[in-house]
Every structure is written in C-alpha cells, then in structure tokens.
Amino acid sequence: MNIPSQFLLSNLLKLNARCSNGIDHGIGTTAWMYPPVHRLLGWASRPSKLSLKRSVWRLDQIKAITDKDLFVKGVPAESDQATINRFPTLLEASLLSKQSEKIANIADLVFDTKTGNIIYYLVARSNPKLPGTSRWRFDLDKIIDQQPGCVFSTLETLDELPLVKSSIKEDFLKRSKEIRENVLEFSNIANERLEGWLDENQFDNPINTNDNWVDDYSNNRINDDEYYNSSDYERSKNVFNNGEDPWI
Structure with a gap:
C-alpha cells in the first residue's frame, strides 16, 4: 500500500512493525523526535512483552502501511527502555498561556512521512492518556519558547484553538x-x-372620549338638599338654642 503524505503519530504506534523477513517486532511504544526543529526521526517498538529490549526504527525505513502492520526495510537498532526514556520529546509536555498558566497537555502530532517534519500538534485539556478526550489543533507558529516538559505559547485560552476531536462531554x-x-x-x-405590537396599538387606537364606557359627570351635579334631612337639621338647631351641650 502507498504511504500517506501525512500521518498521525498515535496511529503509527498502534501498528506492528514487520521487517522484510516477516518477523513481527511489536507495536510502537515511544516516538523518537528532535524538539528544537520539531521533527520526528523515528520510533521504538517492543518485540516481546517479556523482554526489556526495544527496536528503534528510522522514519525512512517505512516501506508500506496497512491497517494492522507497518512494513519496514533493514534491521532496527537495539536499545532498552531506560535509554529510550532519555530521548528528548515534547509529548505530554505542558502547554502554557501568555500568563504562564497551564491550559493543556501536548497529546499527539501529525507529521510528514517523507521529511518527518511535524505539521502541527494535538493538545488535550485533561490527561492525554485517557481515551475519548478532546483534541485541539496547535500550530507551530503559536510557540514562543520551549523547554523540557513545557511549551510557551501566544494563547490566552484553549478556546482560541480549533477543535479537531471532541469528547462526549465536550x-x-x-x-x-x-x-x-x-x-x-x-x-x-x-x-x-x-x-x-403594543406600540402600534397605542398609536392606531387612541382613547376616544365619546365612547360609552367613559363616564361623564358633567350633568350630574350633586344636590346638597338630597344629602341632608330638614327635620334632622331643625332638631339640631333647637338643641343648640336650649343651651344643651350636644357632646354630652
């Protein structure tokens, strides 16, 4: 099968390295990269789960890629996991914002299969080893500086990056x-x-003072005589004339 021009590192490490003799050298365990120039040089595979030896392959040894196997040419370099752990890498490094605050971890990368140049990184908000976590694309032009274990960026927040893969929670x-x-x-x-609608009704239907529901009291003058009884008035007048105190 043809080799794609771009490939995801995590997909590369899932494949079994198979040499021209048909020997299975196991799946990949660690990436071999050169962080100062952001280039992938190769990877290491584990031939046996019971062995501490590791097979280190160069990227230019790849001949073909299938769904399960990675066909390589030549022989690998033998090493051990303790030596491989000392390889410089930016994977799992902390991504820092302008304020030097941690906003993500570098989880994966996409590289050019011919040159090994890293095209962009994929970062995760949580632990990148957890399956199903979200991935954001982090381009190289957003890197200000880098040190072992951390990368300084021009970002304010992680939301400035495009989301490539979202989790169920996201x-x-x-x-x-x-x-x-x-x-x-x-x-x-x-x-x-x-x-x-309320403004239109207010101007289209003004209040009409001639409507029947508007009360008109202009002809209903109050007659004081109707509210006072003449006999009561005369009785009160006699009481005052007799000198009696009306409040006793």
Missing part, C-alpha cells in the same frame, strides 16, 4: 451552549415583536 457542553443561545435569541425576538 459535545454535550457545546450543544447545551447552542441551545441556550437559541433560546435567548428567540426570547429577544419575541420581546421585540411584543413591544412593537
């Missing part, structure tokens, strides 16, 4: 945010239409 949060925004937009539109 999908749920994204959809919930979209639903909230849609509900808020619908509510604003409904309020605007209601206010417009």
